[in-house]
Amino acid sequence: MENAQLIGLSRQIALQRQMDVVANNIANINTTGFKSEQLLFEEYLMPVARDRDFPTLDQSLSYTDDWTTIHDMSGGALVETGNPLDVALQGDGFLAVETTAGERYTRSGSLAIDTSGTLVDLNGNPVLGNGGPIQFAAGETDIMIAEDGSVSSSAGQKGRLRLVEFADPQSTTREGSNLWAGTDPIEATETRVLQGSIEKSNVNGVGEMTEMIRVQRAYESAASLISKQDDQRRTAIQKLGNLNG
Incomplete structure (x- = not known):
């Protein structure tokens, strides 16, 4: 259950960074000669539950890693x-x-x-x-x-x-x-x-606004997932506590 929350948190951190990049692009839409940026992501696999006695292989968890930022060097108008x-x-x-x-x-x-x-x-x-x-x-x-x-x-x-x-x-x-x-x-x-x-700047204003909306919704979705996982863990702890009592 904690793994799901950590994965969701890694996604939120990456989305926050992406929002910063999009916001910077929009802020410079009228800056002469400005070149927009894009964030590249990659999957970061982390193996867990290492033990020779397990009947199956280690399970890998997929985290989100904001790998690097690239510059769009295409010419502006x-x-x-x-x-x-x-x-x-x-x-x-x-x-x-x-x-x-x-x-x-x-x-x-x-x-x-x-x-x-x-x-x-x-x-x-x-x-x-x-x-x-x-x-x-x-x-x-x-x-x-x-x-x-x-x-x-x-x-x-x-x-x-x-x-x-x-x-x-x-x-x-x-x-x-x-x-x-x-x-x-x-x-x-x-x-x-x-x-x-x-x-002029090569920032596509409509495209960046659309991207900002998409990132905001993705962030809210990740936050909702983390909240649901937290509720499930709280419920499980309460039930286990009642059984022990």
Whole structure:
């Protein structure tokens, strides 16, 4: 009877984690360049009742294990903004930015120029070119960003955006503020930069709301099962107590 409750509890814990993932997806439905996540589950078998005197083999119990979280790296919808500092990435590449924790990566192409003339992301992190942060002098106009990431202005060439890819995008990790961390980045060769546009989140709002309802119902079903098992155990204890009396 305790085994059934433990199995139900493992399912509830996994569903709670899944609800966190779904809620985070929905919360970022309007976040530029956001990539949704999905939780993968696997069956965890645990043998019980080990004894050589038993006539049958050990019975295995099936628990739920939330194994890992995967990133949906598919592209989001492209929206034209007309802002020359907005860029959308078509392909698997990331923009490289400089943070206090080191080089990080983002798909959010809503860029700006700060008071020092540095090209930055929405969090104020300098956007890196192949030679370091890209700088503009006061009064520069006609900023152009080519498909290969080359940046120019009325003052001439300013550098080229550092675009990187990863051999295994699933090895990257989120760090908040729409930033990613990863090891061994390589130069992006199949990523095209589109100036004057941004990439929207790839979250499917209707699908995520449907998933949230499904997870909530599954959680309630597991809670109901645990409650019934608890009632059965209480009844069994009461009956055994009456027999002993």
